[in-house]
Amino acid sequence: MNYQQIGRTGVKVSPLCFGTMTFGDSADENTSAEIYQKVRDAGINFFDCANVYAGGQSEEILGNLMYGERDKLIITSKVHGAMSNDINDRGLSRRNIVKACEQSLKRLKTDYLDFYFLHQFDPEVPIEESLKALDDLVRHGMILYPAVSNWAAWQIAKAAGISAKQELARFELIQPMYNLLKRQAEVEILPMALSEEIGVVPYNPMGAGMLTGKYNSKNKPKDARITVNAMYAKRYSDASYLTTAKAFTKYAKEKGLEPAMLAVAWVKAHPAITAPIFGARKVEQLAAPLKALNYKMSQKMYTEIAALSPQPPLANDRSEER
Numbered sequence: 001m002n003y004q005q006i007g008r009t010g011v012k013v014s015p016l017c018f019g020t021m022t023f024g025d026s027a028d029e030n031t032s033a034e035i036y037q038k039v040r041d042a043g044i045n046f047f048d049c050a051n052v053y054a055g056g057q058s059e060e061i062l063g064n065l066m067y068g069e070r071d072k073l074i075i076t077s078k079v080h081g082a083m084s085n086d087i088n089d090r091g092l093s094r095r096n097i098v099k100a101c102e103q104s105l106k107r108l109k110t111d112y113l114d115f116y117f118l119h120q121f122d123p124e125v126p127i128e129e130s131l132k133a134l135d136d137l138v139r140h141g142m143i144l145y146p147a148v149s150n151w152a153a154w155q156i157a158k159a160a161g162i163s164a165k166q167e168l169a170r171f172e173l174i175q176p177m178y179n180l181l182k183r184q185a186e187v188e189i190l191p192m193a194l195s196e197e198i199g200v201v202p203y204n205p206m207g208a209g210m211l212t213g214k215y216n217s218k219n220k221p222k223d224a225r226i227t228v229n230a231m232y233a234k235r236y237s238d239a240s241y242l243t244t245a246k247a248f249t250k251y252a253k254e255k256g257l258e259p260a261m262l263a264v265a266w267v268k269a270h271p272a273i274t275a276p277i278f279g280a281r282k283v284e285q286l287a288a289p290l291k292a293l294n295y296k297m298s299q300k301m302y303t304e305i306a307a308l309s310p311q312p313p314l315a316n317d318r319s320e321e322r
């Protein structure tokens, strides 16, 4: 296994992370157990979770499954989303960060999280308040490293400045959306992560299923997430995505490769990426993405696949000088 180091932390993880968002949701407890065992058998030691997944059930299920081998694993969770109707049971206040972390630890049946993500930006709370709360969690041993998801690069850079000035534990890991259809992270997040030596674990590497070859203009697979989940349907509704997905599937077939494997391998091949976080709701879905664990993509293939979707403009809009 070609273990990857997360940024400058020294923590080593498998080159793929398994995301447990389906546990307790589209994968029941038995299916989640089968999925967990299969990815563990493949050598994965890295699991992503969040308090909001299936209203806390994902953490409960993962906690049961990892019981007895927790110390062999790198485990994450997240805070921000509403866990109840209580007005304070959400967001990035010190109050909610500390309380949500205590609750995640209980559900996961562990006394520490390796990485703890702020799941979204909270415009109502000064960044400093959230960073100080995370720093206290580190000091109490409840989390080992602060991490951040879905923030803009300028927000992360602003946080880095505050952490450095006030000697607070900094964000060591970023979790953006990233795949061949959603390439915004290439503009600022990925170059920043390389420059600052911050790990990157992107979600949706298979475009939530869109890049597995099963969607086309006539076919909307029954029960699949982009068919049944309105938010995902909207996220992947741009007509150009279907065109790219079709071209990508054709490319994969010409090379004799499975699109699901190739989609994950392409994300993994970017130099800023530590480990893509992939998901599944059925054990049969695992075989293809797991092949990306040991797949080494050539530079030629990487470039050919990148050419199948538009590259986002540079942050300074001067691509003509490149």
Ligand SMILES: NC(=O)c1ccc[n+]([C@@H]2O[C@H](COP(=O)([O-])OP(=O)(O)OC[C@H]3O[C@@H](n4cnc5c(N)ncnc54)[C@H](OP(=O)(O)O)[C@@H]3O)[C@@H](O)[C@H]2O)c1
Residues within 6 Å of the ligand: 018, 019, 020, 021, 022, 048, 049, 119, 149, 150, 175, 202, 203, 204, 205, 206, 207, 208, 209, 210, 212, 214, 223, 224, 225, 226, 260, 277, 278, 279, 280, 281, 284, 285, 286, 287, 288, 289
């Ligand atoms: N930070 C955040 O805001 C955020 C957001 C989303 C996800 N995440 C994390 O990232 C993880 C992965 O996200 P994701 O599940 O969206 O990523 P993904 O790997 O792009 O998509 C996984 C989905 O694609 C479909 N699929 C997987 N393998 C397939 C195969 N071989 N053939 C056909 N379809 C297949 C399945 O959905 P269907 O069967 O339903 O089509 C599966 O649930 C999540 O579990 C979570 O931990 C984080």
